[in-house]
Structures are given as structure tokens and as C-alpha cells.
Amino acid sequence: MGEMLSVKNINVFYGSIHAIRDVSFHVNEGEIVTLIGANGAGKTTTMHAISGLLKLQSGEIDYCGQTISKMEAHKIIRLGLAQVPEGRRVFSGLTVQQNLQMGAYVRRDGKEAIQNDFDMVFELLPRLKERRNQPAGTLSGGEQQMLAMGRALMCKPKMLLLDEPSMGLSPLLVKEIFKIIREVNRNGVTVLLVEQNAKMALEIANRAYVLETGTIKMEGEATELANNIEVRKAYLGC
């Protein structure tokens, strides 16, 4: 279990705002690591920095032994590092099927292999199969989240970045989404999960980092943090 992703002392500006200050963390192969924090703590900014949508001011991000912090977003995904963005961002005018097809955009390993993954995604997310010919914009929030995850899985990622998958979903659906995340991880995909729903995130994660106003405030085993007084007060409401 080597280090798959390591973020080293990164600084990111969002316009003139110094959104991320000297943040460092790492994710080992096979783990679920969660980054928890309140609104505006810099979680999404961190995600965008990893996937190449935002440029770093300083610092370095390595993935599978390769420096990716200077790479363009559309090249990073080709290394098997996929992101499910905040707010799902499915292509609402395209059908479910076309959205998944877009997920396989970078693949060049033949129709058959892609078809296999279609079957895999539909097995994992049966609701999508029923709605495969529907425009994605007509799906419910939960279904859109599943589609966004299915779309990311279509590129056969080694690592999945999940940004607030529970946002705006009912508790029941949140449970379902987290079950899926666990299953995806069991199938060998390393997961970095960004969440406001700290309770759920700490339940499924191996390790966790607490992000506060752009800096890492705490880190440790997920179970350890779940029992930490400060974390309980600030993020678990108990």
C-alpha cells in the first residue's frame, strides 16, 4: 500500500483570496480518505487543484509517482484520476447513456471493454439502467449523483475524487450513495472524499483530515477523529 496521491504544501488563490494555505496530505492505495470541513473551508478548491481545474501558486501534487500539478485537467484524467464534481454537473441535455459515454471519452481500449463497463455501472446503479434514454436533466438529485459517479467510473479510474456527494440529498439517499462509495472502493478504486456530512464520511473512511479556513487543522484515523471532542463539537453536533 504505497502513497498514491501526495499533496505537498500547496497554496491556491481564488482570484485575490488565498483559499488554500500550505496544505499537505496523502492518500494510500486502496484507502478511503476524507477531507471534512465547513462551507468555505477550501475543500472544493483543493479538489479542483488536484484535478487541474485550478493552478497552484506553489507546492506540488504527485500522483502514482508523477508530478501532476503542472498538467492540464484533460491530461490528468488519462492517468486514471477521475473527479465527481460538486453539484454533480451532469450534461443535462444529453441522455444518461450519452453521459456515461462521455465518461469513457478518454478510453481507447475498444468497444467491447467499454460495453463491459456499461454493464458494470448499470449493475452497480440499476436506477440508471431504467432511465438510460432519458435526458440527464430530468433525473432527480439522487439519480444525478449516481450518474455523475457512474460517468466517472466509465473512465476506469484508479482513484476517484468525490466532492460533496451527499449535497442536497435525503438521509436515505445519502446512505445509498455511501454504500455505493464503499462498494466502489472494495472493487479496488482508491477514494478521496470531500464532505460536509462529517458523520457519514468518518463512518466509511480509513483516515481523515479536517480542513479549516484553508489549512489542515487535524488529521488521523477516522475512528479516532470521530471520537475527538473538538471534531464532535464542530462537525458532528454532539
Next chain:
Amino acid sequence: MQFLSYLINGISLGSVYALIALGYTMVYGIAKMLNFAHGDVIMIGSYVVFFTFGTSGMNPILSIVLSMVVCTVLGVVIERVAYRPLREAPSLAVLITAIGVSYLLQQVAQLTWSSNPKSFISVISGIPFLQPLSLFGGQLTISAETIVTIVVCVVIMVALIWFVNNTSAGHAMLAVSEDRGAAQLMGVNVNATISLTFAIGSALAAVAGALLCSSYPTLQPTTGAMPGIKAFVAAVFGGIGSIPGAFLGGILLGIIENLSKAYISTQLSDAIVFLVLIVVLIVKPTGLLGKKVNVKV
């Protein structure tokens, strides 16, 4: 019978508008900008045809292909030099730049080829087997230019819709037009996709230029400006961002313009065209086939 003739000529003019409107609408859909220099690319393309076919007697098809190549390169270079550096800039800056590029092209054309109108020789006349069509025992004659224009427009339209829906590059265009960031996360190279869009739009502009000047044979540096603006109206009319919308908007606009020329007033026909735009924008701001954009938080 006369009405039919006006109508068919209107459809033909509208087909040219539709071809130009495609360039506007695709660039708007994908790069989220209005390329007001698009009309002037048409003018440059027409000069290429004028000098290669009209003056030097090159094969007409070859001449149009050459013009398409020149316009494609021109479109891609304009995007690369003038618009790409402004990718993250406010849309007003891009708009002003586009207007600047438009004037630049017109002035360069004026310096190079002078402002004297040149009389354009119809490219269709260079293709011997294309003859006017006579119907109803000679009561209705449709010129070869008209027929070719309509056929070419329909063929291009069908090909373009097929391309967008059935190729990987086409899917990339759809994805970028919906959500640039998400498309990047799928591995789409946004800059390459935008370049491709400019290339296709400009190649179509070259075809539109050759067809337009074959039917309306005066060529001068401002030739592209008015059809450009009208095609923009057509694109908005049909729903900017929508490919079938550009087609529908273009054809309808051509018909409206030609019929108002015939039955209302030649001088007022342009005013009527723009009046239609105003009415459409009041009644249906998204255009005939435009999608309502849902802004979700």
C-alpha cells in the same frame, strides 16, 4: 406563381443565412462568445474565390475548397491570437475584441483590394451541367444558383448534425457547450474543441460566401457585414446555441426578407428583418428552438 418564385428565392437566401448562422451559433454554444468577425471571414473567402476562379480561371470546385482552407486557417488563427488570451476575461472584453477583429479584416481588405466593388462571376456558371430549372411550362424558372444553394445547405446541415451526434469530437463539442469544466474532467481538450468549432464555422462561411456572391454578385470589403449581422439575427431567432435553430432561423429570415421585398417595400425589408428579431426577443427570449437555461445552485 410569382409568390412561389419569391418563396424559393427566399429559401435560397435563407440557406446562405443558415450556413453563416451555423458559425455564430456553434461558436456561441461552445466558446460562449459572439464572433462578430464571422461575417468578414465570409468576405475574405469570397475574395479568394473571386481571384482564383473569377480572375485566374481556376476550377470552381477547387477554388471553393481553397477558399475553405484559407477561411479555416483564418478562423483558427483569429481564435488563437485574439480570443484565446481572453478566455477568462469578462464577456464584454471578448465582444469588443470581436468587433475590433471585424473592422481589422474589413480595413485590411480595403487596403489590399481597394473599396471598389468587384463584380463576382457566379461559381455555378463555371459548372456546365448545372442549368436553370424550368417548371410549369416555363412559367417558373429557378436559377441553378438557387437550387445549388438550397441543396448544399441541406446537405451540410444533415452532415453537421450527424457529426455532432455520432463522433467523439462531436460529443466533446456537446459536452463543452453544456459545461466546460465538467467536459475537461472527462478528458476533453477544451482549447482543441474550440479551435475545431472555429475551423468548421469558418469553412462553412467560405461556402456561404461563394454561394452568396454567386446570387448577389457585388463584392467589396463590407460585403460580409450585413449578411453577417442578419445571420446573427437568424441564429438568435432560431435560438442561439442550437444547430437546427440556426437552420430554421436562417430559412425563415430569408423568406421574410424576400417576401417583404416583394410585397411591402424593398427599402424597408431590412428594417422588417430586425423588427422580427425584436418581436421574437420580446415574445420568446430564447428563440424558436432555444433551450431554457436552468441555473442551478
